[in-house]
Amino acid sequence: MYSGFRLGAMIVASFGFFTALAAAVSAEITVYQAPEAPKVQALKETPSLAPMVNAGQLPKVQDRLPQVPRVSVSGPKLSVGKHGGELRMLVTRDKDVRLLNVYGYARLVGYNEALEVEPDLLERLDVEDGRIFTLKLREGHRWSDGHPFTSEDFRYFWEDVANNEALNPAGPSQVLRVEGELPEVEFLDETTIRYTWSKPNPFLIPALAGARPLDLFVPAHYLKAFHPAHGVQAEIDKAVKAAGARNWAQLHNRIGNMYKATNPDLPTLQPWHNGVKPPSTRFVAERNPYYHRIDASGQQLPYADRFVLSVVGGALVPAKTSAGEADLQSRGLHFSDYTFLKAAEKRSGFDVRLWKTVRGSQLALYPNMNVNDPAWRKLNRDARFRRALSLAINRSEINQVIYYGLTLEGNNSVLPDSPLYKEEYRAAWADFDIKKANALLDEVGLTERNDSGIRLLPDGRPAEIIIETAGENTEEVDVLELISDSWKAVGVSLFTKPSQREVLRNRIFAGETMMAMWFGYENGIPTPYTSPEEFVPIHQQSYHWPKWGQYAETAGKAGEAVDMEKPERLMALYGDWLNAKSKEQKTAAWEEILEIHADEVYTIGLVAHVPQPVTVANSLRNVPEEGIYNWDPGAQFGIYRPERFWFDR
Template sequence: MQLRKHTRRDFLRLTGLSAAGVIVAACAPGTDVVPAAETLVPEAETLVATMVPEAEATAAPTAEAEATAEPEGEATAEPEAEPEMPSKYSESPMLAERVAAGELPPVEERLPEEPLVIEPYESIGTYGGTLSYGGPATTLYAYEGNHVMGWVNWLRISKDTGKGNPNIIKSYEISDDLTEITCYMRKGMKWSDGTPLTSEDVRFWYEDHLQNEEITPVAPKNFRPGGELMKMEFIDDYTVKFKFAQPHPAFVLVNLAHRDGFGDNATFVPSHYVKQFHIKYNEKANDLAKAAGFDFWYQLYGRENARNQSIDRPRLDSFMPVRDTPQMGFLERNPYFWAVDTEGNQLPYIDKMTSDKPADIAIMDAKVVGGTYDFSAHQMNIMNYATYAEAAATSNAHILLWQSGKGSEVVYNVNSNWPDEEWRTVFADDRFRQALSLGINRADINNVIYFGNASETQMTVIPVSRHYKPEYAEAYAAHDVDKANALLDEMGLEWNAAKTHRTWPQSKKDIIIPWDLVETETPKGPITELVTEYWKEIGIEIQWKSITRTLLTQKMGANEEPMSTWHGDETADTLFLRRPKYFAPGNGDENCWGTLWGLWYATGGEQGEEPPQMIKDLYNWLDEYNLTDALEPAAKVLESQAEHVWTIGAIGNAPHPLWIRNTLKNVSETGGFWTWDSLWSYTEFPEQWYLEQ
């Protein structure tokens, strides 16, 4: 059987929907889905010209260009210098009124002695306005809000994702042996309620949060390199030192620049607020918890320390929630925000935000094209580009395309720890994964889904990474059905009598693999529809359905998924190889490659299943890389991925659409990377966005 090349129109007919039809149907009453007229979805060739101006194409660099590019600096590279400190400060009229009324101290007293200085992208902004955005949420604000207010961390990831630049701290020092990191906080910096941020907030976190087993049953691995919990020294009110038993350079990018600021990785908390909920500081903390509907004090503590759940929790973000309803969250500027522009204007420029909470992504998309929001990005889908662009033209908006920053938009893993021995043996055979990879028609996916603007790549690091090599991206990435079939023949996976399926080697049953996926961030469903067709040509059938992430997490934890898919993030230097995931098996919910091996690694061999030596090698190289930040162990891991195809990539380095109202200014046209690795918009300083009045 020979598959013909798909066009975008073919694919829309295949799925029975058009991009516009999906969105329109989301707001329509009843259950019937009526596709929109086909004329709303131009052919791919037209969209390429519309999406990407010739001079600004978002396609990845050619292999030749990538091969000659200079490697990026190490994670411990010198941070970029801040702009010059302004000589005077200004503030929003909204806050000036409160100062005049005696409700707030002057702006000079609200800012730290040395605020962070942010250079506007295009121009000094104007104060005021209310920014609207939305997304499915059960918390105080939609996830999209994080992309506007930023992700507050000790450091801020650089645009190239290779460095940590000043943010909450004004500077840091790393000892020559890479075992100590000294951080210098901004003197006079304050929480949103005006209470000073000091080393006491870090001490409380270290002693009473991280080391309290009811709050933190197991300390995150980044805090215990080599198995020994880091030590901390609190030198003065504004100087803290992290001390490790062995070199730990990864801490700079992974914790200080990235995972800090939320969850158990937040190495600072508003201690003056959360102490009232902690049993060590309030013997009646359990009574408070029961009055709030909880059984134990640490449950209430957890809620009140979560910045997207507690409206009263002081915060360091540029905005703070002030009111919440099931349908809408309301946020206002943080009067004590600790950054200014180059002329001394306290940021952010925008005064207020509204966070709409639609029931699902389809309704959110309908509101986007209906012109409801000033900004949207996180769950926008490139397949709907034509509809977005058409709607933007009539809604005083435009669509930006940022690089996704993902090694692969969709990745596939087979479960080498699957309970059935016959399946496990097949999944563990390199030839099976290599054949699946060769069976994918990446050029077809690129044309049908991404209009030719993505890279037809294997799963690997992104091209700007200092670890990137073209041969990693090219490994088993060419569409070669004959070679794929030859590999499966070598394995003894014979065809059935009807020549419709290959069969399992012992049972001789047709190979049909049922599994589940979560459709989020990237077009996993549409791409997997195509992959389903490709793999039928080599005799492998997959039967998949979409489920919620909550259910997927449960099933992955119980080792009930023989196959999995996610998007290939953690491929920029920020997060590459900082934890087991796609290049060494982990035990999370984003892939099922070897969850029992991942559990063995995470628990130091106390749980899970001991892996074979080649998997232990991956863990050893991962550990070595995190200790040294050296190129050699990273190269060994990437060479292993290229050879064994542990994780199958489908397409990478694609454009991601952002909806921007034309009145929203200072948004980078080309952006950084729209990915978890860069914390999405945080490298682009959303604090300096403003609404043209």
């Protein structure tokens, strides 16, 4: 149910422990190392950087790379490319400049195309008992301005930022707290850092590998000048005034946010470095001359000299894409644009590819079990009512009419690509069965109807369900219109209420919505090691039980305590998963969680695997023909490493 840029506490990612990782596993220690790379005979200078090297303005390539660079381009599906060109993409708001850090996907550890965890910025990661994490940096690795990337960047972040009350009143991230316990952090030498908890922390690695990663470091050499503990106060005061900030802390947070990519002066470890300060309608990111990855022939990546993001209105993205104004495009494109884009392929010189989405459901209905209205709260909490609504949806019709029969029908659950998948999870209460749906609604007690055939609530009101949406695309409207037709057959009226995304969320959190339409579960391909938190009432962002989630997030200071048997069982199973010592124990917890969800139908899914159009310029190489398009895990294009995309011109 989590959209691409939901930036809350949700952490969903697939641990690749059980797959063929490049990891040596003993009884106690898991060692993450990159797969053995092909031998590189000699490093080659990047043509666009050669003039600066020859002029003495930039070190030679061998002096810019770590002692052990990451060899990135190898394998039968990837070709060694050529440097040059600019990779153009369209975005709909200037804040989307942060996509440079999403798609750049330089992470301490990250996922590869098989969703296996591999070191990236790290040369190696040792994990002992799931609670001791020893990070080994690459010797000689440098920030984009040439300054060494060392354990000092971690120490400064931990001691001077994360635990500084002025900069971070809430303290370090919840990901770094295991039952409230913060880690012991040791800075063993210039390239070795260790985090130790008394109990396992199963969330750290997925957070580090996320589309929006957990920060454990910042460029200390740059930010120290703006921190009273290290900088000159007079100079800090001068910078605060020039920036129009309230104080040094606000300035430090503003200029030091690596994810947002809004400060051209902030050094980066990503393949491209944004050089344009917002607001702007065009962001140009230049290659990072100290990027740590190379290809198998010894060329430093990225291949493209620049990554350019042009800001346009959302409605214009399909039209401008069809006109050939983007070399690589997905955001702002929907399946409904497919035929329009296909018609422009030859004229504008691009290829339209359909990648597989892996949400539990493309769209889902979320009956709010914490709704303020007592009559609707009682109905939404009744599994028979939720099952009836699910049975009264013709998913085959939605699949054929909206998606040309290309999707996977079923409820909001895990997908066949997941090792946890069982057909019965998706099939439960997902048949189109009007007779059974009517019988269930009669059993609930909704036996009286008005003159229009609409069932009446116990208080005499008609059963009119208002489904609220973010109103961001016509797909929602089209799907709800089909659902409305079939629900009438069971005596239920459906009304759609679109609003803005933030307004919708606030109404859900406040208990003002009886039902909402949103995306299905973000990660439909979990493994036993993936956190099942999307399926447990611990997050306010869970639109079917927001007040229970708020209660969990605030330790009982807000929201409502869980007061139903099955959701309480889900909480207990989540505890079992957290404390599980083996894959078998984690699998057992997951399976019972999925069984409960399938039978209780807390969310009503529709179809999954809706194809995502991806347009690729005909000259652009190394972009997969088929791929998984997902925020977490995947970072959309991130796991396919756009630094490896190159122009064959």
